[in-house]
Amino acid sequence: METRPPRRASIGARRSPETEAAVKAAARAVLAEKGYAGFSIEEVARRAGAGKPTIYRWWPNKADLFIAIYGASKDAAIPLPDEGSLRADLLRYTADLWRFWREDTAGRVFKGLIAEAQTSESALAALRFKFMPDRLAAPRQMFVRAAERGEFPATEIDDRLELWVGFNWLHALTDLLSEDEPTLSRKIDLLCR
Amino acid sequence: METRPPRRASIGARRSPETEAAVKAAARAVLAEKGYAGFSIEEVARRAGAGKPTIYRWWPNKADLFIAIYGASKDAAIPLPDEGSLRADLLRYTADLWRFWREDTAGRVFKGLIAEAQTSESALAALRFKFMPDRLAAPRQMFVRAAERGEFPATEIDDRLELWVGFNWLHALTDLLSEDEPTLSRKIDLLCR
Incomplete structure (x- = not known):
């Protein structure tokens, strides 16, 4: 019987809890400081040290x-x-x-x-x-x-x-x-x- | 007794009804076509043939x-x-x-x-x-x-x-x-x- 290697999720699809927490904290901080009008994913990504594509993959909008x-x-x-x-x-x-x-x-x-x-x-x-x-x-x-x-x-x-x-x-x-x-x-x- | 000339309102402060109607019609058209997300005063001004300063003077926001x-x-x-x-x-x-x-x-x-x-x-x-x-x-x-x-x-x-x-x-x-x-x-x- 053939043994298949365990499937490995692609790195990109697996959420890192640290990054997720950092993005949420950054989003809260940007909203608190700048309100909805001044909110941008760019700013959240910069503060969280995360990539914009990562943020968009986890939260499409x-x-x-x-x-x-x-x-x-x-x-x-x-x-x-x-x-x-x-x-x-x-x-x-x-x-x-x-x-x-x-x-x-x-x-x-x-x-x-x-x-x-x-x-x-x-x-x-x-x-x-x-x-x-x-x-x-x-x-x-x-x-x-x-x-x-x-x-x-x-x-x-x-x-x-x-x-x-x-x-x-x-x-x-x-x-x-x-x-x-x-x-x-x-x-x-x-x-x- | 001194006679003072009648006060003349500055041209800029007096609304032209034609321009007002053109701006409103343009605003309606932009909203109908592009929705709130695509709405901009720039686009309204362009379509109405009006200046942005005029629009902002009449409707500050x-x-x-x-x-x-x-x-x-x-x-x-x-x-x-x-x-x-x-x-x-x-x-x-x-x-x-x-x-x-x-x-x-x-x-x-x-x-x-x-x-x-x-x-x-x-x-x-x-x-x-x-x-x-x-x-x-x-x-x-x-x-x-x-x-x-x-x-x-x-x-x-x-x-x-x-x-x-x-x-x-x-x-x-x-x-x-x-x-x-x-x-x-x-x-x-x-x-x-």
Whole structure:
């Protein structure tokens, strides 16, 4: 029986964890310093000491890189509340999310991703088919549990989630992420009826 | 008594209506052909036969030009309904708005404006303090009339308007502007409770 040598992945296709971490850190730093308008893959490559072709092979467009640096930090920053009512859960989660967007580079990443999706079909696809399903899976659980408690019919879970998402996007994109608690509470109330 | 000659405005400060119309038409054409990603003031100036300094004097940034070409066409395209209930009004207006965004260059203008506001402080200010108050004045009337009819307290007018705006933005920015009537109706229902 013939023994074949183990397949060797080409060097280029195998990700080096060090390079990946360096590129993500550089991307975060460039966004923090220069914002989305001043963001370029050239600058990220220079700071990370990585080649542009490597970056493009791993993250074919800016949107993919934004998604990569946004995901992990969001899950770590925002615990999913479970306070017994959609109203209480949303109040907590929305306040945490807006603080995360205000204080972390994440806000710039998020807004940059949406802007990028208006200029590129592949960024739009990444936003719709990767970012949104991945990022909304956790907060969707607040709506699922509320329906299970009988707060509203299960058929309304995704419609209510969508209204809440639109509310958040509007505030992020107009840079209105500092509402006082009574005002936020009033709007969350409307979403919970 | 001394008679002073009438003050003459400098030529540069006085807008020529022909040039203004030519610039707006060129901006619409460039957006329609190349989208927001391919839009440049250089190209608009070239097609309109106008100087770049003139364009920048009248519309200091892209956002101002987007707002100028969006406004008139929206008011002409979307009549304000008055059907006796917020539900019926919103169903009609939202369907008209989404069709307008889908079929007209306006959708590209609107999305370009939001993207631009993520890269420039002056574009963000134009979005918040000019575009939104101007463009929301008409649809806000649907919410005002509903409150007058007693459908909900007047204190909820702007909160409900905001949820509806966020819902529209989310759909525009993810290019999901073709929902069937039953689905749209279900979501509008939630906004009217």
